[in-house]
Amino acid sequence: MSKPKIKRIAINTGGGDAPGLNAVIRAVAVSAEKRGWEVYGIRDGYNGLFLPERYPDGGLIRLTHDKVRGITHLGGTILGTTNKGNPLKYPTKDRKGNWFEKDRSDEILRAFKKAKIDALVAVGGDGSLSIANEFAKKGLRVIGVPKTIDNDLDKTVITFGFDTAVSFATDCIGRLHSTAQAHQRVMVVEVMGRYAGWIALNSGVSGTADVILIPEIPYDIAKVAEKIKSRDREHRYFSIVVVAEGAKPKGGKTSIIEKELGRAERIGGAGDSVAHQIQEMTGKETRVVVLGHLLRGGTPTTFDRLISLRFGAAAVRALEEGKSGVMVALDPPTVRYVPLAEATNRMKTVPLDCDTVVTARDLGISFGD
DSSP states (O other), rough: OOOHHHHHHHEEEEEEEOOTTTHHHHHHHHHHHHTTTTTHHHHHTHHHHHGGGSSTTTTTTOOGHHHHHHHTOOSSOOOOOOSSOOOOOOEETTTTTTTEEEEHHHHHHHHHHHOOOOOOEESSSHHHHHHHHHHHTTTTTEEEEOOOTTOOBBTSOOOTTTTHHHHHHHHHHHHHHHHHHHHHHEEEEEEEEEEHHHHHHHHHTTTTTTTOEEEOOOOOHHHHHHHHHHHHHTTOOOEEEEEETOOTTTTTTOOOEEEOOTTTTTTHHHHHHEEEEEEEEEEOOOEEEEGGGGGGSSSOOOHHHHHHHHHHHHHHHHHTTTTOOOEEETTTEEEEEHHHHHHTTSBBOOOOSSSSHHHHHHOOBBBOO
């Protein structure tokens, strides 16, 4: 059977930004142009197709080799992104002014057809790639690229953006050691990660934290306090506590800041809660540092640049080979293709018996359990 001929493809970036997005865009644009294809970038997720009148370029930007020159090292995304405007659950007002979620995916498909786009490279996390999977089911040729600083996408060893986030978090934890020791304080560092503890675990171990609290291991605050008291008894009068934003106490729930129609719920407040309880239970001065969106910004590391370029080029090869409905995934030493349905079927959380957890326990790091 002959492979469907491609003349024009599109690429979009959805969900939270991550270091390496521009490298993927460059790799897709250059690799596709080499094959004689035209490449168009969609502004702000799918908003460039929903609301073309909002953009001077009509919501689609032609990505020539010159347009993507010199962007590999840049953070953010030249296309823009959004975690609002899910085409499958688009926030819409009825005649009475009430909001509801409407499936507008068919409008997107019609927009692709009108623009004569033959295929889409969708760059995103579990939410964005779940949307991409639905488009693939409806007949659109789609290749997914795994992006998330949280590293919680299944079927790939790692997602791009994670290494940069962990490297920055580790550097911050290292900086906090000196000020914590100088003032004999407890420093609580809250990091992103949503319902997976990969960032907290990796940066906490690398930064020699004393306590690491992750969603996968509900914590007992009394045991956290005891760890800090035991350090005092050993004349170690300061402590570093790394808290994943999705961490929760035993019998408790993840702290939700906000839930808005058409977008993922916002998680936060775990660091403040833990710090308040530590100070109350130990009597030690405790401070909180929330790294938040600092983890998303900045220049991607060498690893994230390289894996982003590899993923982007692999996505173009997948289209050339006639594939659709798959995600490119790192399976060292190669990049392979896995069905989008499998990649988005479950969240990749930290296994409790993984070597990093075992190593942390060997080093005397407490998980509050």
